[in-house]
Amino acid sequence: MSGRPAHLSRGALVVPAILAGLGLFLVYGTVTMDVVGDGGLFGPTTMPWIVAVLSFVVAALLAFDILRPRPAPDAGPGSDTDSGSGTGPGDEAAAGTGVNAPAVLTAVGGVAAFVVVLPLLGWILSATGLFVVVAAALGNRRPVPMLLGGLALASAVQVVFSGMLGISLPAGFVGGF
Structure with a gap:
C-alpha cells in the first residue's frame, strides 16, 4: 500500500493542476500587461485578477477534496457480495463512477458550437x-426554465460588460454584424 487513499486516481488531480496553471498564466499576463493610466476601479486588470484568484481557490478546494481521506464503503448487513454474482450493492456503486460520455460530448459540442455561432448570432x-x-447535458429536461435562465444570465453578463465595463460583446446579426 502506498499510503494514499484507495479512491485516489492520479488523473483526478489533472483538473486542479490545469486550474492552477490557468491562474499562473493569468497572474503573469496581468503583471506584464501594459496599462495606460490607472484604469480606475474596474480597469483592464480587474477581471484577470478576479479569475486568477478564483482559479487558485477552486484548484485548492478540488485538490483538498480529492486528497482527503474517506471511509471505506460499507456493503452493509445482508448484502449479497459473497455470492460472486456481480450484482451486489457495491457493484452498482462502482458502475456509476465512470465518465458519462454522452453528457461530456454534448457539453463539449455545445462549447464548440458556441465558438462557431458567436460572431453570427451575437453574445446573448x-x-x-x-x-x-x-444544462441539458447535465440532466435538466425542462426547456422553458433553461431558456429563461440562459437568457437572464447572458443578458446580465451583457449589461455588466457593456454598461459597467464599457466592453462590447459581439452583437451578431441583431446589431448588423
Whole structure:
C-alpha cells in the first residue's frame, strides 16, 4: 500500500493542476500587461485578477477534496457480495463512477458550437444556447426554465460588460454584424 487513499486516481488531480496553471498564466499576463493610466476601479486588470484568484481557490478546494481521506464503503448487513454474482450493492456503486460520455460530448459540442455561432448570432443568443445545451447535458429536461435562465444570465453578463465595463460583446446579426 502506498499510503494514499484507495479512491485516489492520479488523473483526478489533472483538473486542479490545469486550474492552477490557468491562474499562473493569468497572474503573469496581468503583471506584464501594459496599462495606460490607472484604469480606475474596474480597469483592464480587474477581471484577470478576479479569475486568477478564483482559479487558485477552486484548484485548492478540488485538490483538498480529492486528497482527503474517506471511509471505506460499507456493503452493509445482508448484502449479497459473497455470492460472486456481480450484482451486489457495491457493484452498482462502482458502475456509476465512470465518465458519462454522452453528457461530456454534448457539453463539449455545445462549447464548440458556441465558438462557431458567436460572431453570427451575437453574445446573448449564443450564450443562451450554450446555457441550454450544458444544462441539458447535465440532466435538466425542462426547456422553458433553461431558456429563461440562459437568457437572464447572458443578458446580465451583457449589461455588466457593456454598461459597467464599457466592453462590447459581439452583437451578431441583431446589431448588423
